[in-house]
Amino acid sequence: MIETSLFAWIGSYMRPYRGRLALLALVSLVEVGLGALTPWPLEIVVDNVLGTRPLPHWMAVALGPVAGRTAALLAVVLLAGLLIQVLDELVSMAHTQIQVETGQRMVYDLRARLFAHLQALSMRHHTSVSAGDAVYRLDADAYCIENVVMSGVFPLASAGLTLLVMLAILFTLDRTVALLALAVVPFLYAILRHYTAPLGERAERVKELESTLSERLYETFAAIRVVKSFARERFEQDRFRDRATTAMRERVRLTWQESLFSVAITTVTIVGTTMVLWVGGVHVLRRQLQLGELLVVIAYLGSVYGPLSSIAHTAGSLQEAFASTRRVRRTLAMTPEVVEGRPGGKDPRHVRGHVVFDDVGFAYDGHPVLERLSFEARPGEMVALVGLTGAGKTTAVSMIPRLYDPSSGRVLLDGVDVRDYDLRGLRERIAVVLQDPFLFRGTIAENIRYGRLDASDDDVRAAAIAAHAEEFISRLDEGYDSEIGESGSGLSGGERQRISIARAVLKDAPILILDEPTSSLDAISEEIVFNALRRLRAGRTTIVIAHRLSTIRDADRILVLDRGRVIASGRHEEILRSSDLYRRMWQRLVVGKSLDEPLTVDELAEEFQA
Numbered sequence: 001m002i003e004t005s006l007f008a009w010i011g012s013y014m015r016p017y018r019g020r021l022a023l024l025a026l027v028s029l030v031e032v033g034l035g036a037l038t039p040w041p042l043e044i045v046v047d048n049v050l051g052t053r054p055l056p057h058w059m060a061v062a063l064g065p066v067a068g069r070t071a072a073l074l075a076v077v078l079l080a081g082l083l084i085q086v087l088d089e090l091v092s093m094a095h096t097q098i099q100v101e102t103g104q105r106m107v108y109d110l111r112a113r114l115f116a117h118l119q120a121l122s123m124r125h126h127t128s129v130s131a132g133d134a135v136y137r138l139d140a141d142a143y144c145i146e147n148v149v150m151s152g153v154f155p156l157a158s159a160g161l162t163l164l165v166m167l168a169i170l171f172t173l174d175r176t177v178a179l180l181a182l183a184v185v186p187f188l189y190a191i192l193r194h195y196t197a198p199l200g201e202r203a204e205r206v207k208e209l210e211s212t213l214s215e216r217l218y219e220t221f222a223a224i225r226v227v228k229s230f231a232r233e234r235f236e237q238d239r240f241r242d243r244a245t246t247a248m249r250e251r252v253r254l255t256w257q258e259s260l261f262s263v264a265i266t267t268v269t270i271v272g273t274t275m276v277l278w279v280g281g282v283h284v285l286r287r288q289l290q291l292g293e294l295l296v297v298i299a300y301l302g303s304v305y306g307p308l309s310s311i312a313h314t315a316g317s318l319q320e321a322f323a324s325t326r327r328v329r330r331t332l333a334m335t336p337e338v339v340e341g342r343p344g345g346k347d348p349r350h351v352r353g354h355v356v357f358d359d360v361g362f363a364y365d366g367h368p369v370l371e372r373l374s375f376e377a378r379p380g381e382m383v384a385l386v387g388l389t390g391a392g393k394t395t396a397v398s399m400i401p402r403l404y405d406p407s408s409g410r411v412l413l414d415g416v417d418v419r420d421y422d423l424r425g426l427r428e429r430i431a432v433v434l435q436d437p438f439l440f441r442g443t444i445a446e447n448i449r450y451g452r453l454d455a456s457d458d459d460v461r462a463a464a465i466a467a468h469a470e471e472f473i474s475r476l477d478e479g480y481d482s483e484i485g486e487s488g489s490g491l492s493g494g495e496r497q498r499i500s501i502a503r504a505v506l507k508d509a510p511i512l513i514l515d516e517p518t519s520s521l522d523a524i525s526e527e528i529v530f531n532a533l534r535r536l537r538a539g540r541t542t543i544v545i546a547h548r549l550s551t552i553r554d555a556d557r558i559l560v561l562d563r564g565r566v567i568a569s570g571r572h573e574e575i576l577r578s579s580d581l582y583r584r585m586w587q588r589l590v591v592g593k594s595l596d597e598p599l600t601v602d603e604l605a606e607e608f609q610a
Contacts, residue, residue, distance in 0.1 A: 006322065009329060010153075013106050013145050020102045027095045028158045034088040036165050039299035041081030045074065047292035099154070103146035111142040114328060120336045123403045124364070131222075132215030141207070141328050147321035166300040173293050177280050181301060184272035188265065195261045202254045204323035209247040211327075216243050269305040276301055345422035348429050351414045353379045353510035353541035355400060360409035362395060362564075369395050370564040372409070375557070379510065382542040384552035386585065387561035393545045396561070397513050400543070401430045413511075431509040433533070435516035437500030439491070444473055445480040447499055451506035459506060467502035468532045469495070494529060501532045512537060514544040518551055526551075549586055558582070 014021060047053040055063070055073075063076065118134050170178035220227060220236050227236055280297050283289035289297075355377045362370040370392045377383040385393040398404050399411045402418055411418045418426060431451070439447045448460045448469075455463075460480065464470045472495050476482040484490055491499070497517060504512065517533060518526040530551055546552045553572045560568040560575060560582045568579035575582045 006325060006329070010145065010148055010325065013110060014149060016109070017102055017106065020098060020105075024095065024098045024102065024154065025157075027091060027098060028154065029161070030091050031088065031095060032158065032162050032165055034084060034091060035162065036169060036300075037084050038081075038088060039296040041077050041084065042299075043290075043292035043296045044077050045081075045292070046295060047290045050074075051290070051292065053290060053292075099150050103150040106145045106149065107142055110145045110328065111138055114138055114142060114331065117332055117334075117336075121334055122336060123398065125334065130215040130219065132218030133211050135218060136211045136214040137327060137331055140210075141324040144321045144324035144328060148318065148325060151321065152318045170297060170300055173297060174280065174283060174289050177276055177283070177289075177297055180276050180279055181272060183275070184268050184305070187268045191261065191264045191268065195257065195264075199254070199257055199261065199319040202250065202257060203319040204326065206247065206250045206254050207320065207323045207327060209243070209250050213240075213243045213247050216240055273298075273301055273305065345425070346416060346420050348413070348421045348425045351429055351510060353377075353429075354412075354414050355511065355541055355543065356412040356415075357396070357399075358410045358412060360396070360399065360406045360411060362392070362399070362404060362407050364395075368564055370406075373561075373564070373566060374409075375559055375566065375569065377541050377543055377557075379541050380539055381556040382537055382544060382552075382554070384544045384546055384555040384558045385561060386546060386549060386552070386558060386582065388581075388585075391561040392564040393561055394515060397515065397543055397545060400511065400513065401427045401432070428507075429509050430511045430513060431504035431507045432513045432515065433497075433500055433504050433517045433536075437496045439484055439496055439499060441484070441486050443478075443481050443483055444476075444499060447484070448480075448502045448506055451503035452508070455506055460502075463502040463506035464499075466505045466532065466535055467498045468528050469498040469502050472498075494524075494526075497529050498532060501529065501536060505536055510540055512540045512542045514542065514546075516545050516547055518546075518548060 044055075044059075054060075063073065115138060118138070167178055167182065170181060216239065220240070227233060276297065280289060280294045284291055284294050357373050357375050360370055360373040361368070373392075373396060375383065385396060387393055395404060399406055400413070400418065402423060405419065413421065413426070440450070445457070445460050448463055449455050451463070452459070457480070461470065464473055464480075473479060473482070501517075514533065518529050526548070544552060544555070552558060555572070557569060558572060558575055559566050560579050562581060568575045568582055570578065576586060577583075
C-alpha cells in the first residue's frame with residue numbers, strides 16, 4: 001500500500017492550485033449530473049412515447065399541448081437528449097483542458113524545484129551520480145505528479161461520486177438490482193489489494209532499469225569522439241542491447257501483470273453486468289420494471305463500472321507514477337552539503353581577495369584528501385599548486401567557491417570564513433578558467449556573456465580582445481553571432497580556451513582560479529593563451545594549478561602538494577633546490593629527461609636555457 005506521507009507530499013503540490021482544482025471538481029460535478037440525465041430521454045422514448053406508460057404529471061404540464069401529440073413529443077424528447085449529450089461533450093472538453101493545463105503546471109513546478117535542488121547538491125553528488133540519471137528524473141519522473149493527481153486522484157473521486165449518484169437512482173428504480181450492482185465492489189477491492197504491491201515493486205524496478213539505460217545512452221554520446229576513435233561502436237551497441245533487453249523484459253513482465261490484473265477486473269465487471277441484466281430482465285418480464293427503466297439501469301451500470309474498471313486498468317500506470325514519486329522524493333530528500341543562500345550571510349561585493357587556508361582538512365568517503373593545508377594568497381599575487389595526480393590540488397581550490405566545504409579547518413576570504421558569506425555573492429567574486437573549457441550551444445557572444453549576463457556588446461568585445469580571441473572571432477562569417485555546437489564543437493582547443501578566458505575577463509572578479517588552463521594545448525596556442533592569462537592576472541588574487549611547470553616559473557609562491565600535504569613552498573628557484581619531487585617533475589615535464597637520469601639544479605638550469 002502507498003504510505004500516507006506520499007499523499008501528503010503530493011498534496012503540497014496541489015495546494016497552490018486550489019482554485020483550478022476546485023473549478024475542475026465543479027466541472028466534474030456537472031459531468032456527473034449530465035451523466036445521470038443522459039439515459040432518461042431514451043427511457044421516455046421507449047416507455048412513454050413508443051410505449052403505453054403515461055408521462056409523469058410534471059412533464060405533461062410542462063410540455064402542454066405537445067404531450068398529446070406523439071410525433072411532436074418524440075421530436076422534443078430527442079432534441080432534449082441531443083442537447084444534453086452536446087452539453088456533456090462541451091463540459092468534457094472543458095474538463096480535459098483544465099485538467100491538462102493544471103497537470104502541466106504542477107509538472108513544471110516539480111521539475112523546476114527538482115532542477116534547482118539538483119543544482120544545489122554538492123560536487124560530491126554530481127561526481128558519484130551520472131548526469132543521465134539526473135536527466136531521466138527531470139524528464140520522466142517529474143510527470144509523476146500529473147499522473148497521480150490527474151490519472152488517479154480525480155478519476156477515483158469522480159468514480160466514487162458517480163457510484164453514489166447512480167446507485168441512489170438505481171435504488172429508486174429497483175433495490176434488488178442496485179444491491180446486485182454493489183456486489184462486485186468487494187471483489188474489485190480484493191483484486192486491487194492483491195495486485196497493488198507486486199505491481200508497485202515491479203514498476204520501481206522498471207524505472208531503475210530505464211534510468212540506467214538513459215545513463216548508458218547519455219554517457220555514450222558524451223564520449224562519442226572516444227567511441228569513434230577506438231572503433232567501439234559495436235561494443236557500445238552490445239552494451240546498449242544488454243541493458244535495453246533487461247529493461248524490455250522487465251517492462252514486458254510488468255505489462256503481463258497489468259494484463260492479468262485487467263482481465264480479473266474486466267471479468268468481475270462483466271459477471272456483475274450479466275447478473276444485473278438477468279435479474280433486470282426477469283423483473284421486466286414480471287412487470288416489476290419497465291423496459292426503458294432497464295435501459296437506464298444498463299446505462300448507469302456502464303457509468304458505475306466504467307470508471308472503476310478504468311481506474312483498475314490504469315493501476316499499473318499509477319504504480320509507475322508512485323515509483324517515480326518515490327524516486328523524486330528520495331532526490332529532494334538529499335541534503336546539500338553546501339547550503340545556498342545562508343540566512344544572514346555577509347555581502348562579499350567589496351572583498352579584495354585575500355585568501356587564507358587555515359589548517360584545512362578534507363576527506364572523501366572516509367579517505368583523507370587534504371591534511372592540515374595552510375597557505376595564503378594576497379591580492380596581486382600568483383600562487384601555484386603543483387603535485388602528482390591525486391595530490392588534492394583541484395579539491396583545495398574548489399573550497400574557495402565552496403564547491404566543497406572543509407572537513408576541518410577554515411578557508412578565509414579577507415579574514416572571514418567563506419561559509420559566512422552569501423554563497424551566490426561569493427561565487428560572483430570568483431572567476432574560473434578550467435583545463436577543458438565547456439561552451440554551451442549558442443553564439444560566441446552568448447558564451448562570453450555567461451561571465452556577466454548584463455554585459456553590453458562592447459563589454460563582450462573588449463573581453464574578447466583582452467583574451468586574444470578577437471582575431472579568430474573576426475574571421476568567422478557571423479563574427480560574435482556565430483553559432484557553435486555542443487561543447488564548442490567546430491572550434492580548436494585554443495579557441496575554446498580563449499573564449500573561456502574572455503568569459504573570465506568579463507566577470508572581472510577579484511579572485512582568479514586557473515585549473516591547468518594550458519595543459520591540453522600545443523605550444524603556440526599555449527603561448528597565446530598564456531599571454532591572455534598574464535593580462536587577466538593583473539591586480540587579482542590568482543591561484544593556479546599547473547602540470548606544465550614552465551607556465552608558473554614567475555609565480556610569487558609555489559606549493560608542492562603530496563598526498564594532501566604541502567611538502568615544499570617558495571619561489572621556483574628555492575623549491576627547485578629544496579624539493580626532490582618538484583625537481584623530478586621539472587626534469588621530466590620541462591627538460592624531458594627520464595627520472596632514471598637525475599640532474600643537478602645547475603644542470604637543469606642549463607638544459608632549460610638551452
